[in-house]
Amino acid sequence: MANKFALLALCSALFAVGPAMAKPGTAEKGKVIYDMRCTWCHGDEGDGKGAAKDHLNPPPRDFTSGNYKIRTSDFEDLTPNDDDIFRMIRDGMPGTAMPGWSDILTEQDMWDLVAYVKKFASYEKPPAKQVDFGTQISSSAESIEKGKKLFEEGDRCVECHGKSGKGSASKRLKGEAGERTWPRNLTKPWTYRGSAEPKDIFSRISTGIAGTEMPSFADPKSKKKLSIEERWHVANYVASLAQTGQKVSADNTVVKVSKVEGELPSATDDARWEKSEATTFYMVPQIIGKERYFLPSSDTITVRAMYNDKAVAMLLEWDDRTKSTPGDDSAGKLADTPIEQDGVAVQLPVTIPSEMQKPYFGMGDAAHPVNVWHWKSGGKDAPETVGILNSKGFKDIEKREAASAGLTAKSSYSDGTWKVLMVRPLTTASTDKDMQFVEGKFIPVAFAAWDGSNNSEKGSKHTMTTWYWLLLKPATGSKPLVTALVIAALFAGGLLWWARSAGNKAA
């Protein structure tokens, strides 16, 4: 019996997600843990001035400011609930350097930390009022439709988050320490600090996000105020914006290029792209070689590709909140100075490796050069361009005309998304300089992107992937089917013959 209870307790502990029950913590004990684990970012004095501060965006929280992004107390009362703080320490804040700590700290440790962290802002009493959730309206087509209207009405949310929810900016936003903040990309729910459950979204809309420009929509003084019922509709709409197709799947490391009969797509919005298989990769800032770069604004790139008997067409798609057009005034207002062009690049080995050894993933090496197809968005009076780099490491780069390999590129930008289409013939005249595409072989491929409005990304300041694979899928033809039929027939014949001879024997 006792066993059963223990098991029950264990099970409920395992499944006890959501609000934890507040337990009293001891600030003195919390300090000891804090000084070992948290001070590196949040600083000895809790002021966010740890050693890492200049290399992180968002910066580590300054606890003395009293701002907590994720809370469920009423919008007028900045005091968070202990549960709110506990939850962020336990689960961490996705999309930031703040990790969840439940794997190395005990529950009591985390309550002790809550007690200590609160002291920096002298929060002694619990908040007087909580977010009023009313009765939750569950999601439905009708509710989502209503939410969409409210989201767009008077540019309520569109002002910052854009029509698509990707946060295509119409103004520059600042955080509490003057740092640049970006509105959340609402199509990527895995980057939410406090989960994309409607109930969480409801809380964020109600309280606003302290320390950022995201306001409260429960505040009766706000012109854009929403009633409880309206907030549920908006929350349901926001939850429905999730584009899970853009989520990275760690198993999927191959860009599969399918063969088409006839012409390749010549536009980024060709309907055939919708049907072709997309592969999404994480991009990380270039923190490996000189000059290192720490404050990126993009996190993934999605690739689709097709080929015919003449050429390969590759569609690169990534979210970028700002179209960076040097020379354009309105683009300049949103950008950090100086504004640079946006860009994207595809890296391929000049020679497809026949064994395991590849070129060094960071622009190749002396013995193993790479081709880099580099597209740039152009400026107000300058057209977009594409060029080829033949690189043997970042110190030994030869620039070439795209035309020399027949490479062309074409782009479109809309509401927070860049799409760039690159087309190159399967084979070129200079076999020693250009990779020659071969059907059915795994070809290493890597990608990079530049957001010219974010910290003037240019040159080695960019986001990138490590090596993945590109595969031109051979057309299969009828061979597998014919062979399979023959094998099945052989098996059936064999079994019949066996049964018959066994039958004869028995008779």
Added chain:
Amino acid sequence: MSATPKRVIPRLLQMVLVIAGAYFSFILLFDVLLGQLIPKSLLTMYMVFVVAGVVMVFTFTEEGAQELAGPIKALVEDPSRKMVRNVVFVIVPLLAGYYTYSSMLPSFEAPVELRTIHPAPPNKFKAYGKSYNLATLENPYRKFEKEDPAKFKALVKEGGDVYIKNCQYCHGDKLDGKGPYASGLNPTPLNFQDVGTIAQLQESFLFWRIATGGPGLPAEAAPWISSMPVWQEFLTEDEIWKVILFLYNYTGRQPRSWSHE
């Protein structure tokens, strides 16, 4: 057939169960415990061995072999099983056909890349324009752990600052290999909390790895895919020795030393 004793589970079923058990344990071991999908080719190879082994054990004695084949023979010969036989005779060719078809379709699974995680270090290596001898190289600060604990603590703290500014993006601020950018890198950054990494290594090995990074690895460790930076370009020798102190201190592990061997 009546000569063999009746068992609770027929021998044929036993064999099938053992093989299925092995199959799922491989999947469990790789996918769940080791956290990486088992490559199909590897699984096929393992299963060939398992099946061969199991068949050998089960047919070791003649009796065993007969008992195993019993149900199959009965199926073909026993007229009362006609119904089952017809079903089996349809299913088996279909399965064989399907398997052939799917294995002839070209595979889009990425090639498996095997690399040695901890290759044998060179005896000597060059960094900071000097040559180092790994056999005699020691952390100049290690002695303060006993001689001057206060100074040691300050050195560890300086190492921590180096770590949080330079390494946590990949190796994680919990030193668990799960930094904010870890999932965008292949191979993934190593987990220093794991008993299989720094606890097995000497400080001189770490110094070599940190100073020369991915490109400093020998060919069997696939230097061309490692995103580990070449830290002699960014840090001083002193900073590397201090960050090493921090790695051991934070994880509560001890470096391996010559005297213990």
